[in-house]
Amino acid sequence: MFNKELFKERLFEQIRFSGKSINQVERELGYPRNAISNYKNGGEPSGTRLVELANYFRISxxxxIGQVSFSDKISSQELFNRMDFDQKNEIGKLYLNWIISNLNISNDMKSGSNKVATRRVNDNI
Known part of the structure; x- marks a missing residue:
């Protein structure tokens, strides 16, 4: 079933993630001006357009169109590339804190330096 609101939300989310304007996406796909903007007003894409848009953004x-809650086509690298600086920064902090707490850390790191190192990660990144 086609969910117009979810389609509109996800399409414009993908455009934002791409860092491109609507007009730029339209040009790159060879669409006439305002073809994508029409979807804001409830327009539905043809089957061909739906596949073209999905392929362009590397999603299913x-x-x-809202039939599944996630897209299995996106790679972790692509997901990371779509994040803004603050999101990447947060992932970096989580990753470094995980490394500090989960890897085999020397005894002196475990005895107190671990907290200092974790604080440094949170303060400096």
């Missing part, structure tokens, strides 16, 4: 058509 099923995700785009």
């Amino acid at each position: 058509p099923e995700y785009l």
Whole structure:
């Protein structure tokens, strides 16, 4: 079933993630001006357009129209590339804190330096 609101939300989310304007995406896909903007007003894409848009953003058509809650086509690298600086910064902090707390840390790190190192990660990144 086609969910117009979810389609609109996910399409414009993908455009934001790409860092491109609507007009730029339209040009790159060879669409006439305002073709994508029409979807804001409740327009539905043809089957061909739906597949083209999904391929362009490297997501599944099923995700785009709301049939599934996630897209299995996106790689972790692509997901990371779509994050803004603050999101990448937060991932970095989580990763470094995980490394500090989960890897085999020397005894002197475990005895107190671990807390200092964790604080440094949170303060400096």
